[in-house]
Amino acid sequence: MYTIAAIASGTAPAAIGVIRLSGDDALGIIRRCVHRQELTPRMMHHRVLYTPDGEAIDDVLICYFKAPHSYTGEDSVEIYAHGGSVNLGRVLELVCEAGATPAQPGEFSTRAFLNGKIDLSKAEAIMDIIHAQNVHQCREAQRQLSGSVSHAVEALRTAVLNLLCHIEASIDFSTEEDLAPFPTDLVRRESSAILHQIERMKRAHDQYRADGLRVVFTGAPNVGKSSLFNHLLGHERAIVTDIAGTTTDSIEAQVTLNHQTFCLIDTAGVADAQNSIEQLGIMRSREQIRQADILLVLLDGQPSDRRMWDELRALYGDDIDDAAHRQTWVFVHTKADQARPDLDPEILSFIERARSPLLNISVRTNAGLAELESTLTRIACERSQQTEDVTLITSQRHISCLDHASTCIQRSLAALDAGLPAECIAEDLHEAAQSLAAITGAFASEDIVNAIFSQFCIGK
Numbered sequence: 001m002y003t004i005a006a007i008a009s010g011t012a013p014a015a016i017g018v019i020r021l022s023g024d025d026a027l028g029i030i031r032r033c034v035h036r037q038e039l040t041p042r043m044m045h046h047r048v049l050y051t052p053d054g055e056a057i058d059d060v061l062i063c064y065f066k067a068p069h070s071y072t073g074e075d076s077v078e079i080y081a082h083g084g085s086v087n088l089g090r091v092l093e094l095v096c097e098a099g100a101t102p103a104q105p106g107e108f109s110t111r112a113f114l115n116g117k118i119d120l121s122k123a124e125a126i127m128d129i130i131h132a133q134n135v136h137q138c139r140e141a142q143r144q145l146s147g148s149v150s151h152a153v154e155a156l157r158t159a160v161l162n163l164l165c166h167i168e169a170s171i172d173f174s175t176e177e178d179l180a181p182f183p184t185d186l187v188r189r190e191s192s193a194i195l196h197q198i199e200r201m202k203r204a205h206d207q208y209r210a211d212g213l214r215v216v217f218t219g220a221p222n223v224g225k226s227s228l229f230n231h232l233l234g235h236e237r238a239i240v241t242d243i244a245g246t247t248t249d250s251i252e253a254q255v256t257l258n259h260q261t262f263c264l265i266d267t268a269g270v271a272d273a274q275n276s277i278e279q280l281g282i283m284r285s286r287e288q289i290r291q292a293d294i295l296l297v298l299l300d301g302q303p304s305d306r307r308m309w310d311e312l313r314a315l316y317g318d319d320i321d322d323a324a325h326r327q328t329w330v331f332v333h334t335k336a337d338q339a340r341p342d343l344d345p346e347i348l349s350f351i352e353r354a355r356s357p358l359l360n361i362s363v364r365t366n367a368g369l370a371e372l373e374s375t376l377t378r379i380a381c382e383r384s385q386q387t388e389d390v391t392l393i394t395s396q397r398h399i400s401c402l403d404h405a406s407t408c409i410q411r412s413l414a415a416l417d418a419g420l421p422a423e424c425i426a427e428d429l430h431e432a433a434q435s436l437a438a439i440t441g442a443f444a445s446e447d448i449v450n451a452i453f454s455q456f457c458i459g460k
């Protein structure tokens with residue numbers, strides 16, 4: 001293949017920048033820039049780059065990766081030059097004058113894919129690592145890169161192909177004298193197992209939140225929601241006053257506590273609305289409460305706690321006990337620094353029955369705040385462990401492929417129930433296997449491959 005070159009490190013001012021070359025003439029090109037000195041594979045070489053006229057361009061380190069032992073599977077060279085757009089631009093120009101062609105976005109990874117170095121799901125993982133905005137996203141993309149998705153999907157595809165072998169054997173033999181029985185029980189059993197596995201992967205995907213678990217603050221007006229919200233964020237994001245009804249809209253902000261990301265949502269206090277703005281705010285609060293992964297219920301012992309509680313009861317009805325577990329409700333008794341009325345006995349007995357955490361907190365003295373943070377991170381850890389044994393799918397494209405595979409398998413089961421010929425059942429299973437193969441790229445169409453790699457940046 002012709003040799004491509006690009007700045008792989010970005011061009012922001014930095015101590016070091018990396019220029020990458022890949023292709024048949026990568027070694028020849030770089031040697032032309034270093035007075036033809038030898039380069040041993042996988043060794044760092046300290047060299048000066050020269051123009052053909054003998055002008056020194058930069059003092060650099062060079063590493064040569066001999067095919068097929070490189071990212072792309074081709075002969076490749078990495079040049080570690082001084083950073084900055086002008087210097088890196090000059091080095092790139094030099095290698096292009098010596099015979100390289102500027103790379104298209106994603107061209108290195110496309111070559112890696114075409115040479116069988118990475119599959120599609122790994123290529124997508126690389127892109128996700130580069131674009132990760134928090135530790136969650138980065139960790140999941142790293143797992144995907146290490147092959148978690150490829151292995152899980154290959155196992156499913158092998159199961160479908162095994163099933164097809166059995167069915168096709170029965171079709172082939174059915175032309176003979178002794179009819180081979182169609183493996184009905186096996187198809188039912190195996191198909192259900194595959195469908196179950198796909199369903200688990202989809203469920204884990206639904207539970208996964210790249211931007212962190214949604215922690216919704218609810219409680220009566222003036223109970224201290226915005227104060228606690230600001231405190232966890234570490235800055236004054238929401239307005240705090242002693243006037244009930246200060247917050248009228250929902251406010252979202254991300255925060256990282258003990259390496260876990262959370263999306264905190266402050267809401268309007270639940271109460272009898274005095275005007276239409278408050279009314280709208282309270283409607284939004286209800287929506288946020290329903291979508292919470294963790295609900296922080298703030299109480300200060302005032303009679304307004306009871307009104308808020310009645311609202312929550314009305315919102316959930318008989319489902320309230322379940323909701324307290326499903327969403328993990330955490331109760332917070334605020335303003336622990338001052339003399340406070342006792343909590344409403346009905347609310348207290350609910351907390352005991354549901355075994356929900358109840359924390360005493362003051363944003364004035366910081367009492368209970370460390371405990372609240374560790375409670376939130378403990379809940380986040382427990383949630384991620386619940387889905388640990390299932391491979392986490394984070395890409396929407398992979399979910400669509402799994403969905404399609406699932407539909408095809410269900411269709412084959414329906415064909416089986418309807419007594420249709422074995423060929424019909426096999427056809428649907430073939431389509432399911434192909435849809436699974438599209439995740440790793442074993443049978444991806446050229447359009448899909450192009451669409452994926454075109455989203456890459458230059459130099460990747």
Ligand SMILES: Nc1nc2c(ncn2[C@@H]2O[C@H](COP(=O)(O)OP(=O)(O)OP(=O)(O)O)[C@@H](O)[C@H]2O)c(=O)[nH]1
Nearest residue numbers: 221222223224225226227242245246247269362363
């Ligand atoms: N003493 C004491 N006062 C607090 C504490 N937390 C909040 N407050 C006060 O309680 C009042 C209301 O606080 P906010 O945080 O605005 O309450 P809120 O729940 O957001 O109120 P709305 O937005 O009106 O629903 C303010 O005067 C705060 O200073 C606390 O831990 N101790």
Ligand SMILES: [Mg+2]
Nearest residue numbers: 225226246247
């Ligand atoms: Mg508020």
